[in-house]
Amino acid sequence: MSELESSIIAIIHVFHKYSGHKCKLKKAELKDLINNEMSHFIIVKNQTLNEMFADLDQNRDLEIDFQEFIVLIAMVTSACHDLFSPDHNH
């Protein structure tokens, strides 16, 4: 498996590590995931978490499913990309 494929699998694994069998993240579980697994990229204060959670929770079920979670990953990856290659901002 390539590094990219392993990375894709890792993203799925970390979601399930925190969502458990219900396959959805409650706000506290999302906060734990961010604080434990993305602390170099995101620092979450309660108010930011509330806003982030509301933005991600597109179907308003007060939980984050995988489709909603991957949007967070895409946003963070894009932000990191812009950070690491500022001269390529377009």
Next chain:
Amino acid sequence: MSELESSIIAIIHVFHKYSGHKCKLKKAELKDLINNEMSHFIIVKNQTLNEMFADLDQNRDLEIDFQEFIVLIAMVTSACHDLFSPDHNH
């Protein structure tokens, strides 16, 4: 760095491995990336590549920038997630 953070960095690196300094992928470069780095997840025939490329190329500049590339990664990751956890389809 966590496994998730390393995965995010790996996604950025693989994009630049194929886009080079221009930070955009031409169709041939996208095809090479998919065939070399995602062959376990996607098999690309020319017609599918043309359709995929047109869908991803939101700004119609005939190249795929990082914002457009991350949409492909999100789609493939979601498809893999549904594949690996079919009972969680919702």
